[in-house]
Amino acid sequence: MTIKLEKKSSSSVNESTINSIAEVENANVSKSTALSANSSYQIPVLCYHTIVTTTTGTYQTGLTSFKEQMAYLYSNNYTTLSLEQFRKIINSETTVPSKPILLTFDDCYSDFYSVVYPILKKYGMKATQFVVSNWIGGSGRMTKSQINEIAQNNIDVQNHTDNHSYLTQQTYAQQYAAINNAAVAIKSLTGKSVTALAYPYGAYDNNSLEALAKLSYTMGFTVSSGLCTSSNTKYKLPRICMIDTDTLTTFKRKITNGY
Ligand SMILES: [Zn+2]
Numbered sequence: 159m160t161i162k163l164e165k166k167s168s169s170s171v172n173e174s175t176i177n178s179i180a181e182v183e184n185a186n187v188s189k190s191t192a193l194s195a196n197s198s199y200q201i202p203v204l205c206y207h208t209i210v211t212t213t214t215g216t217y218q219t220g221l222t223s224f225k226e227q228m229a230y231l232y233s234n235n236y237t238t239l240s241l242e243q244f245r246k247i248i249n250s251e252t253t254v255p256s257k258p259i260l261l262t263f264d265d266c267y268s269d270f271y272s273v274v275y276p277i278l279k280k281y282g283m284k285a286t287q288f289v290v291s292n293w294i295g296g297s298g299r300m301t302k303s304q305i306n307e308i309a310q311n312n313i314d315v316q317n318h319t320d321n322h323s324y325l326t327q328q329t330y331a332q333q334y335a336a337i338n339n340a341a342v343a344i345k346s347l348t349g350k351s352v353t354a355l356a357y358p359y360g361a362y363d364n365n366s367l368e369a370l371a372k373l374s375y376t377m378g379f380t381v382s383s384g385l386c387t388s389s390n391t392k393y394k395l396p397r398i399c400m401i402d403t404d405t406l407t408t409f410k411r412k413i414t415n416g417y
Contacts, residue, residue: 201239201386219404227404227406228278237258263286265289266287278313309348310348318355325365353376354377355377370393382397385415
């Protein structure tokens with residue numbers, strides 16, 4: 159009798175142990191599912207413009223500060239994302255790497271090629287350049303061949319419209335043309351598809367959203383601050399503007415808090 163009871167008791171303990179292990183395993187499975195679904199990512203998307211030795215305006219970053227910022231990201235093991243990696247993350251198609259960050263640069267400034275690109279190359283970093291197609295080859299802007307070169311070397315070259323006008327002051331047809339003309343010009347230079355738009359001045363309206371949908375765009379970037387999370391919709395993705403007064407302290411705050 160006693161032995162039977164002990165056996166039963168022992169078996170019951172084993173069963174309970176097995177249940178616990180199963181529960182742990184199930185918990186691990188759902189944890190890994192949650193991870194691959196990326197329900198909890200928080201990604202800073204930085205928006206730079208021009209990088210200059212001496213700043214003379216708000217939307218400029220001093221070269222010394224920029225070097226310090228990139229060195230900080232490198233030594234603190236941030237993962238600079240390609241735009242395609244970023245797209246996959248927000249669409250739950252891939253896992254989130256450690257310390258993800260998306261670096262974006264607007265307006266095809268020539269200093270991107272002469273100053274930024276060599277620094278990114280040195281650190282093996284990826285970035286996105288949002289190009290205004292009518293400005294290519296203009297004074298202080300990158301040439302066609304420079305844009306083609308960066309596009310083949312870890313820089314995603316994407317759309318910032320054909321002439322940088324406010325989309326919100328245009329009809330649907332005009333907006334569609336401003337976006338599509340730029341995409342055709344950029345694709346003819348790089349040979350790569352153009353599926354993301356940075357709204358000039360961050361300004362968009364319902365017609366802009368409709369044009370992006372019609373053109374099957376995968377992403378639309380604003381200049382609203384904040385970290386990119388699963389609560390952001392694909393055509394209203396936030397970007398953190400980098401400005402002339404940023405110090406390493408404000409840089410760290412921006413990549414941590416999104417503002
Ligand atoms: Zn711009």
